[in-house]
Amino acid sequence: MAVTTFVDEYTSPVSPSRIFKASIVDSHNLIPKLMPQAIKSVAFVQGNGGTGSIKQINFAEGGAFKSVKYHIDELNEDTYTYSYTLIEGDALIDKLEKITYYVKLEQSPDGGSISKVTSKYYTSGDFMLKEEEIKAGKEKVMAIYKVVEAYLLQNPNAYV
Numbered sequence: 001m002a003v004t005t006f007v008d009e010y011t012s013p014v015s016p017s018r019i020f021k022a023s024i025v026d027s028h029n030l031i032p033k034l035m036p037q038a039i040k041s042v043a044f045v046q047g048n049g050g051t052g053s054i055k056q057i058n059f060a061e062g063g064a065f066k067s068v069k070y071h072i073d074e075l076n077e078d079t080y081t082y083s084y085t086l087i088e089g090d091a092l093i094d095k096l097e098k099i100t101y102y103v104k105l106e107q108s109p110d111g112g113s114i115s116k117v118t119s120k121y122y123t124s125g126d127f128m129l130k131e132e133e134i135k136a137g138k139e140k141v142m143a144i145y146k147v148v149e150a151y152l153l154q155n156p157n158a159y160v
Contacts, residue, residue, distance in 0.1 A: 001097060004121045004129050008138065009114060010145065014152045016105035016113040020080045021159040023148045024103070028055065034147050038063065051075050054087070065090035073100075080105035091137070095127035115145075 012019055022030055028042035028049065040058040047053025053072045059065050068089030075082050086092060086099040102118040121129055152158060 001125075002123045002127075004123065006119045006121075006134065006138075008117045008119075010117070010142070011108060011112060011114055012145075012149050013110070013112040014149055015111060016080045016107055018152055018159045019113055019115070019149065020077065020082075020105050022152055023145060024075070024082050025049070025077065026159070027148075030148065030151070031144060034151055035144065036060065038144075045069065047072070049075070055084075057089075068092075095124050097122040097124055 028044065032039045032041055038060055040060045042055060042057050045054050045056050049055070049072070051072055051074055054069055055072065056067055056069045058067045066089075068091050069087050070084045071087050073083040073085055081102070081104050083100065083102040085101075092099070099122070100120045104116045106114045106116070108114045121134070123129060
């Protein structure tokens with residue numbers, strides 16, 4: 001097994017508390033409403049959304065994937081940290097054992113936020129990840145983040 005790690009950083013004009021509440025804590029409600037063409041539903045198959053819960057994302061018909069399941073390893077609303085492990089679903093393909101993510105949101109000097117994301121891909125055997133596949137996945141996640149950000153900018157009283 002090999003582990004490939006990526007570290008990315010994103011900035012947003014939205015405060016860490018608002019972006020954390022909307023894109024992480026309440027994502028199961030908000031994202032299917034904002035992006036029904038991509039996300040059919042999000043449900044907890046175990047737990048209520050806190051640490052230890054398992055969340056299933058069901059994608060809209062016609063997409064590349066049908067569903068994925070994540071185990072929430074940590075969700076801390078005080079420190080704006082979130083870690084989770086992709087444990088099941090089409091995105092793992094047969095050559096990935098799991099993918100882990102660690103997200104930390106920090107206040108930026110201008111009142112917005114800085115999102116630091118570490119992702120680790122655990123491959124099976126001698127399988128090598130293709131950079132274009134990783135990039136495509138990151139672009140999809142970033143598109144969701146930008147939709148949530150736009151919603152928060154248009155609705156300044158949401159998630160305060």
